[in-house]
Amino acid sequence: MARLALPYDMFDVTRSAEEARRFSRMESIYHRGQDHIWDGNEVLDELWEKHGGAKISPAKVPAAQRVLGTIMWGELAAWKIASQFANELEPLEARMAATSQAHDEARHFYVLHDYLVRATGDFPRRLHKGGERLLAATLHGDTIAKRLIGMQLQLEPTALTLFHALRDSDLCPVLSDLLVYYERDEARHVGLGLQLLPGLMQKMGVRESLEFTAFSLKIGAISIGSLKSIEADLRGVGINPRAVAILGKSKQLKVFEQLWRTIPGGRNETTEKVANVLDAAVETLWPAPETRGSAPARVRRILKVLKNGIETIDTVLDPSGDLDRDCSAPDSSRSNGKPVPEAAGSSEAAE
Ligand SMILES: [Fe+2]
Numbered sequence: 292m293a294r295l296a297l298p299y300d301m302f303d304v305t306r307s308a309e310e311a312r313r314f315s316r317m318e319s320i321y322h323r324g325q326d327h328i329w330d331g332n333e334v335l336d337e338l339w340e341k342h343g344g345a346k347i348s349p350a351k352v353p354a355a356q357r358v359l360g361t362i363m364w365g366e367l368a369a370w371k372i373a374s375q376f377a378n379e380l381e382p383l384e385a386r387m388a389a390t391s392q393a394h395d396e397a398r399h400f401y402v403l404h405d406y407l408v409r410a411t412g413d414f415p416r417r418l419h420k421g422g423e424r425l426l427a428a429t430l431h432g433d434t435i436a437k438r439l440i441g442m443q444l445q446l447e448p449t450a451l452t453l454f455h456a457l458r459d460s461d462l463c464p465v466l467s468d469l470l471v472y473y474e475r476d477e478a479r480h481v482g483l484g485l486q487l488l489p490g491l492m493q494k495m496g497v498r499e500s501l502e503f504t505a506f507s508l509k510i511g512a513i514s515i516g517s518l519k520s521i522e523a524d525l526r527g528v529g530i531n532p533r534a535v536a537i538l539g540k541s542k543q544l545k546v547f548e549q550l551w552r553t554i555p556g557g558r559n560e561t562t563e564k565v566a567n568v569l570d571a572a573v574e575t576l577w578p579a580p581e582t583r584g585s586a587p588a589r590v591r592r593i594l595k596v597l598k599n600g601i602e603t604i605d606t607v608l609d610p611s612g613d614l615d616r617d618c619s620a621p622d623s624s625r626s627n628g629k630p631v632p633e634a635a636g637s638s639e640a641a642e
């Protein structure tokens with residue numbers, strides 16, 4: 292008879308105080324997810340009524356469909372990867388956090404699909420090539436650590452960046468309000484990576500560590516290619532791709548700084564040099580406005596970025612301000628589950 296593969300020994304592990312704290316935080320991601328749960332159908336109906344329907348100008352509809360379609364299919368990929376984590380992660384608390392994420396991503400997928408159909412009459416039947424390449428690379432990471440850094444610490448902040456940019460573009464008030472709900476959920480998902488990765492990274496040997504860093508940089512490079520491939524559509528909905536690249540880097544840096552605080556060796560000179568090369572690619576693809584029209588100024592600027600990286604801006608991951616509570620010690624305070632409404636109109640990006 293086949294044996295039932297349940298991890299019966301999951302409660303037998305001995306943990307250091309630091310590990311215990313991290314796992315407690317992971318468990319709190321699950322509970323906070325439950326506290327903040329929102330009904331997708333209800334919220335969409337409420338926002339639809341509040342704003343009298345979607346307000347996307349007809350000229351922007353094709354580009355909006357493609358940009359939002361990219362996010363919609365990305366939500367499905369996030370749902371798949373969170374479901375994998377819910378099945379694979381051994382510590383109970385990490386499994387709970389991933390299960391909660393899978394539930395959120397399912398809601399993100401169907402709500403965006405329903406919004407697209409109601410607001411534009413249709414939705415893209417597939418993802419563009421650059422987006423497919425990015426999601427495939429992340430989904431097929433051959434270790435849990437690679438998939439965690441790719442999805443939780445790189446793609447989640449990228450999604451947060453697009454949501455933020457879409458809110459700032461004022462494409463549609465229903466969408467702007469809806470995305471605040473998404474942003475708060477996604478910011479919580481970053482917390483799983485932040486809490487689980489340090490333990491995994493500390494156990495890596497030299498070779499695994501190098502492969503892990505190379506994977507993360509590869510995802511960074513593919514992300515830039517993916518952004519380039521939807522450049523025209525981003526412009527079509529009023530989003531500046533350079534501003535998105537810089538905002539994305541700023542949000543990712545915010546996440547990575549939290550990670551480096553616990554893994555001092557995670558930030559090293561070689562990684563920074565390669566990251567600067569990626570920044571220089573951004574500078575080359577989308578030059579700073581003040582260097583346009585002057586080849587020498589552009590070259591000087593690219594060389595400066597190669598040396599120091601691109602300048603980042605002050606930003607937040609979660610417009611409702613919940614991330615710190617979600618990622619830190621379990622908090623006994625409970626909110627009513629609704630994002631702060633004013634945040635929908637806030638603009639932290641210095642575009
Ligand atoms: Fe999501």
Ligand SMILES: [Fe+2]
Nearest residue numbers: 369447477480
């Ligand atoms: Fe997510």
